[in-house]
Amino acid sequence: MSKHLYRTLLIWAAIVMALVYVYPTAGWMMLSEEARQARLEKWQQEDDKIARERTGYLQELLAGAKRWAEFDRDKVINLGLDLQGGIHMVIGFDINDLPEETLAEYRRNNYTDADIEREIQQTVLDQITRRINDFEAKEPIIQALGTNQIQVQLPGEKDLQRAKNLITKTAQMNFHLVLGPDEAAKALGAIRDAFPEEFLPFVKMSSLRPDILTVLPENYDRVRRVLARAKEAGVIPEDKTVAFSQAPKPYERQEYQLYVIESKPL
Structure with a gap:
């Protein structure tokens, strides 16, 4: 019994x-x-x-x-495309479409076609992975297919055009002027005054430099949302932008620094 x-x-x-x-x-x-x-x-x-x-x-x-x-x-259990639908994309490339100078540089370094494809595929894979992180999809699948394709699956996502724009947009490098301590302190102070409860608890201020604010990785999204609201509300002027430093490397202090820069690139 x-x-x-x-x-x-x-x-x-x-x-x-x-x-x-x-x-x-x-x-x-x-x-x-x-x-x-x-x-x-x-x-x-x-x-x-x-x-x-x-x-x-x-x-x-x-x-x-x-x-x-x-x-x-x-x-929520990740059901995958077969159960809940979503976006499935395959991005391909052809090394023959590379600029002649780039292809010639590879040849001078004794790269075979297979070597070139492997390197480009990894570069594209890394770039797409970084961009998909901005899409905030739930458990995306990003993987190499063969030697010249990348497969992307975004379960549950419906905005195909946004996904295509995000993944296939051309990367650009811009240079912006970083404002001096006085202007930066004034801009950051305005944000602190406008959003004391949403902003102050998630940043660390230097006792000696009011223009230096740092953010722990776990608070990155919270601060990013506050900065977006500050921009929409006009707290951050149109000609200025508050930007994060690049992500810290494993051996560096794990924090971001905020910079106040000119919105218009040089």
């Missing part, structure tokens, strides 16, 4: 765990696009509030349970 009861309890426990696991996915799939976007924005605000107030473990646990009940996006 006890053995039978143990087996029954084990089966019910497995069923309950399975329901807990699939609940966010089932609920999320039933929401409209408008409802999904509204919840994502609401959760962003809640996450920012928790980070600002540095709540304790119990509060975070309760917030996590509430988020799960609202179909937590982070708990």
